[in-house]
Amino acid sequence: MTTVLPTYDYDYERLVMNDARPTHALREIAAAFGYEVEGAADVVITGVAGLEDAGPTELTFLANPRYAAKARATRAAAILVSRGAEVAGLPCPILRAPDAYLAFAQVAQWFYRPPPPPAGIHPTAVIAPSAQLGAEARIGPYAVVGENVIIGDRTTLYSHVVVYAGARIGADCVLHAQAVIREGVEIGQRVVIHSHVTIGCDGFGYAKRPDGSWEKIPQAGRVVIEDDVEIGAGTQIDRASVGETRIRRGAKLDNLVQIGHAVEVGQDTLLCAQVGVAGSAVIGSRVILAGQVGVAGHLTIGDGATALAQSGIPNDVPPAQQVAGYPAVERRQWLRVSAAQAKLPALLKLVQALETRLAALEAERAAERKPE
Secondary structure (H helix, E strand, C coil): CCCCCCCCEEHHHHHHHCCCCCCHHHHHHHHHHHHHHECCCCCECCEECCCCCCCEEEEEEECCCHHHHHHHHCCCCEEEEECCCCCCCCCCCCEECCCCCHHHHHHHHHCCCCCCCCECCCCCCCCCCCCCCCCCEECCCCCCCCCCCEEECCCEECCEEEEECCCCECCEEEEEECCCCCCCEEEEECCCCCCCEEEEECCEEEECCCCCCCEEEECCEEEEECCCCCCCCCCCCCCCCCCCCEECCCCCEEECCECCCCCCCCCCEEECCCCCCCCCCEEEECCCCCCEECCCCCCCECCCEECCCCCEEEEEECCEEEEEECCEEEEEHHHHHHHHHHHHHHHHHHHHHHHHHHHHHHHHHHHHHHCC
């Protein structure tokens, strides 16, 4: 690897404020992505926006038929609609795509231009002599890079990022301000780590002494983050006591997710905000855990499973199953249970009335059997 020269260039006004908004004719967007245009193909698109906010030069999308009325009232220049979707009365040209929501995400990347990262190494950064920095690596103000760290080509460390000794970070990664990468952590390529993430903090492991106090179990394992992972702000990923914690390729972790020691998260899995996963759990590929789902330790969630928000999972989940509630059960069963819960107050009153009537009947029968 090549060590970057200690230069630093970050003129926000020049790089961003004076950058002209990109413009594309609707036909250009259609040709680039293989979509079809219905209506005028020469309208100019300067950006993307939601149905209610889009202006006369912006592209919006309709992915859910429930919002058809809003689509008919939009001021947008054009609307992305899924192929095969029935639409009528739209006030502007239509751009047909296989999946309108996915297409909107892809087209939005044409128009959103985040501020480019600074070039070179800021003079306040602290770089250990044994650290290796790849070509065009960028190190921001007050960042700290420890001994024997390897930073890949074109990787960016924003201000106050701390990388402990022996960590390895691949090419084209972005670590936002105040992220902390602990000793020995391995990070693949094209990984995005948002602010206040800590990767490789000690797992929560203690052994109980005879007197009731706690003996800390050394957390000597490692954390491996594979390629194309994105980790949201405030997320914590613990190192294992032995072995490793691993986040596999393409997984996406939202803000404030807690991953315990020796957990495995599968490829392209989605963990939404405030998900907590206890130690040694195995989460399969393409799993979706919605917000505030809790997963107990030492269990397995099969590939393609989904857990609805605030579910508590104490047992294994089969592949492709949808679960909800606590303890988490199959989604349709949970819906039936939830519907029954709403009727509990009326059922309680009915049971109380029946008990009163039964007591009266029993009293009458007792009186009839009583000898004169």
